[in-house]
Every structure is written in structure tokens, then in C-alpha cells.
Amino acid sequence: MKLILTADVPNLGAPGDVVEVKDGYGRNYLLPRKFAIPATRGAEKQVEQIRRAQKARQIRDLGHAREVAGQLGDLSVTVKAKAANDSGRLFGSVTPAQVVDAVKAAGGPVLDRHAVEVSSSIKTVGTHPVTVRLHPEVTAELQVAVVAS
Template identity: 80%
Template structure:
């Protein structure tokens, strides 16, 4: 199935890219979530204008993305875990949404939870590292401290 992306899709492409995907992925995931539109002749003509606008924004965003990455490097982020056992093992796990809330509480910039990659489930108290994709060309590592609530 040939589609034109309208949103950034990890490991697939950016808005305005024309991609070939399997029918089920396009019909059941990309199209219902408005992340893509069917590639018709009329829609393909609009791709050039979408990509021009994207490039104009990307030049401005790259400098801003590096600035945000610098802000994140300076932050000390503490995530309060809901509950933990005596051995420091959590009864749940820390999610990307929890990390985003903790960054904002620490005075950091507003992030999209989909831009935060938690490497594996964080299920213990201590220091962990997550990856934040701020821009297609800018990613940064963020150290978070997971602490139990008293």
C-alpha cells in the first residue's frame, strides 16, 4: 500500500514522505490514527509543498532542539514511584509519561511522551538512563532517579 505520511512515524519516515507499507499496517494503524493518507495523484502533488514547509521549520527547530538538549543535560530528574518493596523492586513500572511529568516538575521543557524511549521496563529504584528524541538529528540521554514515595 502506497501512503503519504502526515506525521513523524519512528523507523518509517517524516511528514510528506511517500512510503510503501503492508496493507494491514496502513489500514489498521496509520490511516485510523491520521498518520498517513492514501497516495493519489492529487495528494502526491501536495507533497512538495508539505516538504518545503517542513524544511523551513526544521532549520529553525534544529537550533531550538540543541538548546532543549542542553537544558535536559542540566536537569536532575526524580521520578516518584507509586510503591516499592523492601528490596527496592517496584510494584509497577516507570513509563515514558511518568518521565515527561517528572521533567516538567523539575522545570524542564514540555516533551512528547512518544519522544521518550524507556530502554526496558524500569522496575527498580535507582538511577536509570532514557533516550529523548527531540529532533530527527538531535537525541540526548537523560539520567533519571527513581525514588519510592514515602
């Protein structure tokens, strides 16, 4: 199955890349999650738009990625969860979008929510590690404190 990626997919490609994948992977994973669109003549014309949009959000180069990683390492990020029970368990989970908003509120750089990787879902109050993929060669580890509001 031939697809055009609309998002960065680890070990597959970047937005705008035309890739050949197995039918099941494309039909059951990439297409439903909007990570890719079918490669048709009309869609191939959209490749340049996809690449321009990604370039606007992307970290400029390796040096800039390292600079942003340094800024993230110095930040104290706190996410306020809407509710928690008495034992500290949240009635939902913390999303990458909430982490991005908390980084921005703490005075950090603007991040793409797709670059934030929450290894296991954050469902308890406390401090949790979060990984941010800034560049193919640079990742930043961020400690996020979750408090109940």
C-alpha cells in the same frame, strides 16, 4: 498498503507523510497503535491538520534542539513511583508520560511524550538512562532517578 502517518515513526516518516508499506506492517503494527490512518480521500484532507498539530509541538530548528538538549543535560529528574516491594521492584513501570511530567516539574522544557524513549522498561528503584529524540540529528541522554513514594 497506502497510509497517512499520524505520529513520527523511526525509519518511515513524520506525521502527515503518505507512505506505502507492506499490508502486515500496516495492519498489525501501525494502525492498531494509531501511528497511521488509511489513506482515503477524506483522510488526505486531514493531512494539513496533522502537520499543523505536529508543527506546534515540534522543536523549531537544529539550534533550538541543541539548546533544549543542553537544558536536559543539566536537569536532575526524579520520578516518584506509587509503590515498590522490599527489594526495590515496582508494581508497575515508569512510562514516558511520567518522565515528561517529571522533567516539567524539575523546571525543564515541555517535551512530547512520543519523543521520550525508554530503552528497557523501568521496573526498579534507582537511576535509569532515558533517551529523548529532539530532532532527527539531536538526541539527549537523561538520567532519571526513580524513588518509591
